[in-house]
Every structure is written in structure tokens, then in C-alpha cells.
Amino acid sequence: MRTILLGPPGAGKGTQAAVIVNEFHIPHISTGDIFRYNIKQGTDLGKEAKSYMDQGLLVPDELVVAIVEDRLKQEDCKTGFLLDGFPRTANQAEALDNVLRNMKVALDKVINIEVDKERLIKRVVGRRICKECGATYHIEFNPSLKEELCDKCGGQLHQRDDDTEATVSKRIEVYLNETQPLIEYYKDQGTLVTIDGEKSIDTVSQEIVAALRRES
Ligand code: ADP
Ligand code: ADP
Ligand code: ZN
Numbered sequence: 001m002r003t004i005l006l007g008p009p010g011a012g013k014g015t016q017a018a019v020i021v022n023e024f025h026i027p028h029i030s031t032g033d034i035f036r037y038n039i040k041q042g043t044d045l046g047k048e049a050k051s052y053m054d055q056g057l058l059v060p061d062e063l064v065v066a067i068v069e070d071r072l073k074q075e076d077c078k079t080g081f082l083l084d085g086f087p088r089t090a091n092q093a094e095a096l097d098n099v100l101r102n103m104k105v106a107l108d109k110v111i112n113i114e115v116d117k118e119r120l121i122k123r124v125v126g127r128r129i130c131k132e133c134g135a136t137y138h139i140e141f142n143p144s145l146k147e148e149l150c151d152k153c154g155g156q157l158h159q160r161d162d163d164t165e166a167t168v169s170k171r172i173e174v175y176l177n178e179t180q181p182l183i184e185y186y187k188d189q190g191t192l193v194t195i196d197g198e199k200s201i202d203t204v205s206q207e208i209v210a211a212l213r214r215e216s
Pocket of ligand 3: 154
């Protein structure tokens with residue numbers, strides 16, 4: 001299964017990615033997670049990415065494309081992958097097509113998760129992430145059993161630096177300008193499936209898994 005999760009910040013990409021990779025046994029490639037890992041490790045890439053991320057801006061295409069290209073060439077991506085948060089620009093989508101063409105593989109489906117703007121802001125501002133395992137919670141919509149602690153590993157929950165109301169508004173604006181046009185791009189390729197992301201987490205998971213299992 002070779003697939004992409006497309007959708008604005010807060011649509012539920014990371015939440016659904018965890019379910020999909022478990023169901024289809026494919027690696028989860030999140031460019032946001034790769035940048036956050038590099039920030040934590042204090043690498044040059046992390047420092048450069050952070051200066052964009054903190055402003056709600058996109059990291060330049062050259063940096064992102066090189067990282068994804070490297071990652072897709074690794075052994076575990078031979079039978080499939082799930083891209084989460086990539087591509088985000090027309091340039092990135094074209095670069096991905098080239099990489100896949102050279103690897104002689106093609107995308108099966110692109111899952112486009114749709115959510116209303118007001119709800120996106122509430123979701124992002126209330127998001128909490130486990131420092132240890134990266135599991136995602138929401139203070140209101142998907143709380144952990146014990147406040148501030150991860151149900152899966154007991155790790156501390158924290159808020160991402162870029163999950164403020166000001167930054168998320170900027171990120172949504174960037175999404176509308178740069179990323180939303182990809183919906184048409186993938187519709188033209190015949191791979192797009194649109195999912196209503198406002199339903200419950202479980203319902204959205206079921207609909208995505210069913211869409212990925214469908215032949216056409
Ligand atoms: P993305 O990766 O697209 O930015 P996340 O998966 O991190 O989105 O989800 C954003 C926030 O919304 C998280 O706090 C998550 O727990 C919550 N969330 C995700 N899906 C739903 C849903 N279907 N209903 C309610 N809250 C959701
Ligand atoms: P969200 O799903 O909430 O938008 P991500 O974790 O996917 O968050 O991304 C966080 C930030 O990382 C983005 O706001 C952007 O600065 C950077 N980023 C992640 N993926 C890309 C990408 N494909 N191209 C450019 N920047 C990216
Ligand atoms: Zn955890």
C-alpha cells in the first residue's frame with residue numbers, strides 16, 4: 001500500500017496514520033515528526049527547520065524533498081509507505097512523482113481529510129503529544145485517562161511549540177494557498193478519496209481503511 005494523507009493542520013492525519021500503519025504494516029513517514037526529531041537532537045537541519053516551523057511557515061522544498069527521497073529508498077518502504085504531511089506544495093508533489101517513477105512504483109490512493117476551519121483551530125490548540133512515544137491526545141476530544149500522562153507508555157504529555165492560536169491560523173492560511181491545490185492535482189491523477197474528518201476518530205479510521213481496501 002502506497003498512500004498519502006492530505007489535509008490541513010489538525011485534520012487528524014497523525015491520529016489516523018497510527019491506525020493505518022498498524023492495519024497495513026507499512027512505515028509511517030511524517031515530515032513534521034522528522035523535523036521535530038532533528039530539533040530535539042540539535043542537528044543543523046533541526047535548527048533550520050525550527051525557524052520556519054515556529055512562524056507557521058513551510059520548510060523550503062529542497063530540504064523536505066531530499067529527506068523524503070532518502071527515506072523512500074530505505075528497505076522498509078519496498079512494499080509500501082504512508083506519507084503524512086508530505087507533499088505540501090506543487091513542487092513537492094512533482095518531485096515525489098519523479099522519485100516514484102524512478103523507483104518504478106505508483107501511489108495507490110491519496111486520502112484527503114476535510115475539516116471545517118473553526119474546528120481545526122480547536123483541535124490544534126487542544127492537542128497534546130506524548131514526549132516519549134509521540135501518541136496524540138486532545139484535552140477535550142480525546143483526553144488521556146490521567147491528566148498530562150500518556151495511556152500507552154506513561155510518558156509526559158506536552159504541547160508543541162507551534163500549536164498556538166496565532167501559529168495555527170497562519171498554518172491554515174499556508175495550507176489553503178500552498179497545499180489545497182494538490183487536491184485537484186491528485187483528482188486529475190485519479191487517486192483521490194475525500195473523507196469527512198469531522199466524524200469521530202473511530203468512524204474516520206473505518207472509512208479510511210475501507211477506502212484503502214477498495215479496488216478502485
Ligand atoms: P494532524 O496530524 O492532521 O495535524 P492530529 O492527528 O494531530 O492532526 O489531530 C489534531 C488534534 O485533533 C489532536 O489533538 C487529536 O487528538 C484530535 N483529533 C483527531 N481526529 C479527531 C476527530 N475525528 N475528532 C475529534 N478530535 C480529533
Ligand atoms: P500539522 O499536521 O499540524 O500541520 P506537521 O507536524 O505536519 O503539522 O508539520 C509541522 C511543521 O513542519 C509545518 O508547519 C512546517 O513548518 C513543517 N513541515 C512539515 N512537513 C512539511 C513539508 N512537507 N513541507 C514543508 N514544511 C513542512
Ligand atoms: Zn506515550
